[in-house]
Amino acid sequence: MSELTTVARPYAKAAFEYAVEKSAIDQWADMLHFAGEVAKHEKLQALFTSNLGASQKADALIKICGEQLDTHGQNLIKVMAENERLPALPAVAELYAELRHEYAKEVEADVKSAVALSEDEQSKLSAALEKRLARKVKLKCSVDPSLISGTLVQVGDLVIDSSVKGQLGRMNQTLQS
Incomplete structure (x- = not known):
């Protein structure tokens, strides 16, 4: 995947700067x-690695996307096809989203909790994270009963584990060492 990220980065950056x-x-x-x-669809991935010409590959993807792509978006697809980079298109979209969040000074936090968080708990957690990270925080909440109690918050590389499951795991490691 890191190879696709390396290939996708200049396209995502160019698209973002243009946008x-x-x-x-x-x-x-x-x-x-x-x-x-x-582009993630397996048939299109097979098409991208086939012996068809670049224009045929680009035309197929553009036709499928239809009106979702404007002229400039179609041009990006054509350039990527000419450089045999269409398999990296999903990575371009992901990197673009990261650049967009960075530009807007916002991050997405994955929050797993043992029980569903109330609106009040979500707003308090969001405010605390915004203060700590100095960015606007968008919460993506899910329920994981295996945590027993508490929350597990992940923002990029930062992980805040206040779950009982995490505390038990750390206690187990301490006792074994």
Whole structure:
């Protein structure tokens, strides 16, 4: 996957810089997300690695995406096809989303809790994370009963584990060492 990320980074950066210049950040995010999801399909991945010409590969993807891609989005697909980089399109969409969040000074926090968090708990957690990270935080909450109690918060590389399961695991490691 790291190879695809390396290949995708210049395309994501160029698309993002163009989107910022044209004040179309959200529009490009939607286009790239849609095209990236379409490109993940196994039949298209097989098409991308086939012996067809670059224009045929690009035309097939553009036709499938239809009106979801504007002229500039179609041009990106054509350039990527010419450089045999279409398999990296999902990674381009992911990297673009990261650049967008960085630009907006916002992060997405994955929050797992033993029970569903109330609106009040979510707003308090969001406020605490925003203060700690100095960024706007968007919570993505899910329930994981195996945590027993508490929460597990992941923001990028930062992990805050206040679950009973995590505390028991740390206690077990301490006792064994």
